[in-house]
Amino acid sequence: MYQTTYHRASSVDEAASLFGKSSEAKFLAGGQTLLPVMKQRLASPSDVIDLGKIKDMIGVEASGDTLTIKAATPHYDVATSDAAKKAIPALAYLASLIGDPAVRYRGTIGGSIANNDPAADYPAGLLALGATVKTNKRSITADDFFKGLFTTALEDGEIITAVSFPVPAKAGYAKMRHPASRFALTAVFVAQTKSGEIRVAATGASQSGVVRVPAIEAALKANWSPSAIDGVTISASGLLSDIHGTSEYRANLIKVMAQRAVAAAG
Amino acid sequence: MGVEGIGARVVRKEDKRFITGKGRYVDDIKLVGMTHAQFIRSPHAHAKVKKIDSSAALKMPGVVAVLTGQQLVDDKVGNLICGWAITSKDGSPMKMGAWPAMAPETVRFVGQAVAVVIADSKNLARDAAEAVVVDYEELPAVADVHAAIKAGAPQLHPEAPGNQVYDWVIGDEGATDAAFAKAANVVKLDVTNNRLAPNAMEPRAAIADYDAAEEHFTLYTTSQNPHVARLVLSAFYNIAPEHKLRVIAPDVGGGFGSKIFIYPEEMVALWASKKVGRPVKWTGDRTEAFLTDAHGRDHVTHAEMAFDASNKITGLKVKTYANFGAYMSLFSSSVPTYLYATLLSGQYNIPAIHAEVIGVYTNTTPVDAYRGAGRPEASYLIERLMETAARQLKVDPAALRRTNFITQFPHQTPVIMAYDTGDFNASLDAAMKAIDYAGFAARKAKAKADGKLRGIGVSCYIEACGIAPSKAVGSLGAGVGLWESAEVRVNPVGTIEILTGSHSHGQGHETTFCQLVAERLGVPISQVSIVHGDTDKVQFGMGTYGSRSAAVGLTAILKAMEKMESKARKIAAHALEASEADIVIENGEFKVTGTDKAIAFPMVALAAYTAHNLPDGMEPGLKESAFYDPTNFTFPAGTYICELEVDAGTGKTSFVNFVAADDFGRLINPMIVEGQVHGGLAQGIGQALLEHAIYDANGQPVTASFMDYAMPRADDLPSFNLSHTTTLCPGNPLGIKGCGEAGAIGASAAVINAITDAIGKNNLEMPATPDRVWRTIHAA
Structure with a gap:
């Protein structure tokens, strides 16, 4: 690791102010990506501003038809949150499948979506549920937030403070774990909103990162059942291919995981 | 008792x-005035080292020295050795290229060291290492064993034309050919035994401390055999005579074979500590472990087994290409020869065996002994062949094995080994009972009704342990007594x-x-x-x-x-x-x-x-x-049976049951034996389902971190159902056979036999990843 200056922010405003004062600062949440990358000397921020100790940024709350997860909430807290399990059990389930226990105790929702790894779990949940990302400056819909591999709508120095999820009528998540990293080799989140909209998002599969899957959405709109997806064809074109999964295999997994997610959603 | x-x-x-947390490992040791080493490693699989410019690094604060491969040559430090001489079928000795601890001229695998920075702290050493400019001229590289032996392939060592280290044979070719000529049935199989990275929990480390007044060295290192390390460092590398070199291997966090060998880093640390006049510490990180710890396995094999009309095996022919990587590591030459081909008789009466093993250089990390060392490759091959044969001959796989079991002891196989004792029927019986083999057909049918593909796989392994009678291994080329x-x-x-x-x-x-x-x-x-x-x-x-x-x-x-x-x-x-x-x-x-x-x-x-x-x-x-000095090898043996289900939609395997019935002779501490079996099974199952050290065609490693190399985790594994049958080893007074490697030797075949049974297709390579299984299910 190169030398860096660590700051523990006690408020979002202080964090933003610290960021403005340094040349090449990085925000630190759970550190599950940033710290390994720094240890390998692949990142060399002048300053690291820790958001993980800001009390206002931790917690899970349900209010009416909205579940709000504050940005520095670790995955373990979401997986075990009564509010999350009651409002959107598929989302609590998603959190329970992230990485391994060590990752779940440290990693946060804000860090995960700000990083936008193409195989991360949360982006699929946000996109399928039509969540809204709250920052210290504005609100951004999930549709506008994810911009491709490791790219988001966040501006320099902008801090995610929370993610709010509309409680769906039905939702389900199914994940094929990457055997080494435990990211998603391919995972699919399906949701039926209370207004009847069908949204399906796949992560780990596309070269563009998390994506909606219109063909499956159309099939499920006609008939919300696993068998409705039987006739859908998913093209392998544009999908990732590596030693753990060819693009054809991932195309198959999008279908199979979608069917299992629908089955889980009920 | x-x-x-x-x-x-x-x-x-x-x-x-x-x-x-009170263990004392090498990295826990801190000496007064200790410096830290950071190696500069080749990013290329094959290249000429044109120039090393360390001028900027030497000006950095806290940098003590930058040492290069040329300085090793100048100081007449010896090259790394291979301690087991193998003779090719034409009578020529094996052909070895020189392996200097740091490359003065040519690098031959990604991660090979060309220079080392010695500095006051690890971080300063890393900083300075980045400031050393190495000018390489890239050369064409080859990573695949078949590509390496083709005409026109990039050549690694002038000493080994065609990248061939040896072409070695064992057994009676004429008798084997005659058996095949008369065979009622012949079963053929091509298998690859996938390359593995050992990944002990503690990475390799060394601290070298030279005392100028006494002209004495102390080396703290992660070694499975500190005396062998001292012997080799003294006798071959010109570091110090034995009485002036003390080697200490304190608590060591796992080895699995990878810490048997003398590596460049501890040699360089010793040499450097004399040069700089201060203790030198090197602790490898996980990336260095992936790049430089000797890998295991990596065989490509074609085998044929001949049967008579009553399903008795009459002959076995094997041709194996063994990938040694870029250099011959300490015991590498013995692994695919005397530790592999001598076990090809398995648990079976096979009157005639002939095996040919071709050792090949490639631009990859050197390969050497890894838990089982040759015996997993032999056992996997024979047990895949037996399962293939049972399917082809349409007989029950357990019954086919029983038909061919050796039942009289001692038993001289056609490939050197004389099995002293055993009861192969007893372990097969115990395993079949434990898994309710008789009830499997009903369970498979029920699983099918539930939309699941269920399979069962048997593996009857035997290994040669307790190595070894010194006179015997000496006659086979070993450089040491055992x-x-x-x-x-x-x-x-x-x-x-x-x-x-x-x-x-x-x-x-x-x-x-x-x-x-x-x-x-x-x-x-x-x-x-x-x-x-x-x-x-x-x-x-x-x-x-x-x-x-x-x-x-x-x-x-x-x-x-x-x-x-x-x-x-x-x-x-x-x-x-x-x-x-x-x-x-x-x-x-x-x-x-x-x-x-x-x-x-x-x-x-x-x-x-x-x-x-x-x-x-x-x-x-x-x-x-x-x-x-033992009088013979010992022969632990047993039966593993695996029952599993394959998800046809994803190709993912889920274990239903895994039973192991081992004969280790007398057990000293059954709890520790169970732990050894658990660990071995995890490695065997890891090889079958998850682990694979992969290089691209240019020799770049694809799996150099845990993000890509899939190590088995607890939740990848079943709960194991262990039992023991016992025949006491007559070769030693305690009747002990050994238990450390059995799991890694026997498990892989049981898993692959079960998956291929479940999916109804016989050809499936390890690791049986979900992608690979899914493609096999859906292949035409």
């Missing part, structure tokens, strides 16, 4: 320090120190070796300590690998104990005024049989050291040593 004697499930003495030494030191108060040449790096010797003493003397194991891993304390030893520590190392302790007891018995008889023949040892006392006369063991010890009242002519003291 006493509560702490042989056969008792004694809790491990060493676990208190390991579990409470005996073991021990010393029993009884202190005046009656506590006992056992010095052993075996080395514990996870095996639990500090407990099991004490259990032998408890068994013989009836003293508590708290009164016994095991001393190992230091060449200044233990005179010599061959170390721990090849499941040898109980069969060979513990037998050496037994021999030394017998000598010590013989003297103690004389002292006791003298003190009790009894005949030596009437003395019996019980519960820590020497008793006159049939009387109430007794003397406690500590009083015998005290008498030996006060020397006030010893028999006439007896030397004072109570200390004895022994060397033990």
Whole structure:
């Protein structure tokens, strides 16, 4: 690791102010990506501003038809949150499948979506549920937030403070774990909103990162059942291919995981 | 058996320090004035080293030196050696290219060191390493064994034309051809045994400390065999004579074979510590472990098995290409030859065997012994062949094995090994009963009704352990004898120190070796300590690998104990005024049989050291040593049966049951044996389902971190159902066969046989990743 200056922010405003004062600062949440990358000397921020100790940024709350997860909430807290399990059990389930226990105790929702790894779990949940990302400056819909591999709508120095999820009528998540990293080799989140909209998002599969899957959405709109997806064809074109999964295999997994997610959603 | 004697499930003495974080590993050691080494490693699989410019690095604060491969040459430091000479079928010796500890001219795999920075801290050394500019001229590279032997392939070493190290044969080709000519059926199979990265929990590390006044070196290192390290460093590398080099292997966090070998880093650390006049520490990181720890396996094999009309095997032909990587590591040459082809008879009567093994250089990390070392490759091949044969001949796989089992012992195979004892039917019976083999068809049918593909796979492994009879391995080309030494030191108060040449790096010797003493003397194991891993304390030893520590190392302790007891018995008889023949040892006392006369063991010890009242002519003291050279290999064997389900939608495998019935001879501590089997099975299943060290066509490693290399986790594995059948090994007095590698040897075939049974297709390579299984299911 190169030398860096660590700051523990006690408020979002202080964090933003610290960021403005340094040349090449990085925000630190759970550190599950940033710290390994720094240890390998692949990142060399002048300053690291820790958001993980800001009390206002931790917690899970349900209010009416909205579940709000504050940005520095670790995955373990979401997986075990009564509010999350009651409002959107598929989302609590998603959190329970992230990485391994060590990752779940440290990693946060804000860090995960700000990083936008193409195989991360949360982006699929946000996109399928039509969540809204709250920052210290504005609100951004999930549709506008994810911009491709490791790219988001966040501006320099902008801090995610929370993610709010509309409680769906039905939702389900199914994940094929990457055997080494435990990211998603391919995972699919399906949701039926209370207004009847069908949204399906796949992560780990596309070269563009998390994506909606219109063909499956159309099939499920006609008939919300696993068998409705039987006739859908998913093209392998544009999908990732590596030693753990060819693009054809991932195309198959999008279908199979979608069917299992629908089955889980009920 | 006493509560702490042989056969008792004694809790491990060493676990208190390991579990409470009090273990003392190499990296925990800090010496005054210690510097830190950072190696500069090639990013290319094959390149000329044109220029190394360290001028900027040398100006950085805290940088002590930048040393290069050319300086090693200038100082006449020797190249790394391979310690087992193999002769090709044409009578020529194996063809080896030179392996300098740092490359002065040519790098041949990604990660090979070209220079080292020595600095006041690890971080400063890393900073300076980035400032060293190495100018490379890239050369064409080859990583695949078949590509490497093609005409026109990039050549690694001028000494080895065609990248061929040797073309070695074993067995009777004429008899084998004759058997095939008469065969009623021939079964053919192509298999790849996937390359593995060993990944011990503790990475390799070394601290070298040169004392200029005494001209003496001390090396702390992660070694499975510190005496062998000292011997090789002294005899071949010109570092220091043996009496001026002390090697200490303290607590070592796992080895699996990868810490047998002498690596460039500890050689360079020793040399550098003399050059800079300060201690030098190097601790590898996980990336360095992936790039430089000797890999395992990596065979490509075509095999054919001949059967007569009654399904008896009549012949076996095997042709294997073994990928050695870029250089020949310490024992690499023996792994695909004498540790592999000599086990190709498996548990079966095979009258004629012929095997050819072609060793090949590629631009990849060197390959050497890894848990099982040749025997997993042999067992996997034979057990895949047996399953393939059963399918082709349409007979039950267990029944086909039974038809061909060796049942008379001793049994001389056509490939050197003489099996001393065993009961293969017993272990097969035990495993079949444990898994309810008879009920499988009904379970498969039910699973099918539920939309699941269920399969069962049998693997009847045999291995050769307890390596090894020195004379025998010497005649086969080994550069060392493979005996073991021990010393029993009884202190005046009656506590006992056992010095052993075996080395514990996870095996639990500090407990099991004490259990032998408890068994013989009836003293508590708290009164016994095991001393190992230091060449200044233990005179010599061959170390721990090849499941040898109980069969060979513990037998050496037994021999030394017998000598010590013989003297103690004389002292006791003298003190009790009894005949030596009437003395019996019980519960820590020497008793006159049939009387109430007794003397406690500590009083015998005290008498030996006060020397006030010893028999006439007896030397004072109570200390004895022994060397033990085994008379034969030992032959642990057993049956593993795996039952699993494959998800046709994803290709993912889920275990239903995994049973192991092993014959390890006598067990010292069944709990520790179970732990060894669990670990071995995890590695065998890891190889079958998850692990694969992959290179692209240009020799760039694709799996150099845990993000890409899939190590098995607990939730990838089933709960294991273990049992034992026992035939005592006649070759050593304790009847021990060894248990350290069995799981890794037998498990892979059981898993792949079960998956191929489930999906109804026979051709499936390891690792059987979900993607690969799914594609196999859906292949035309």
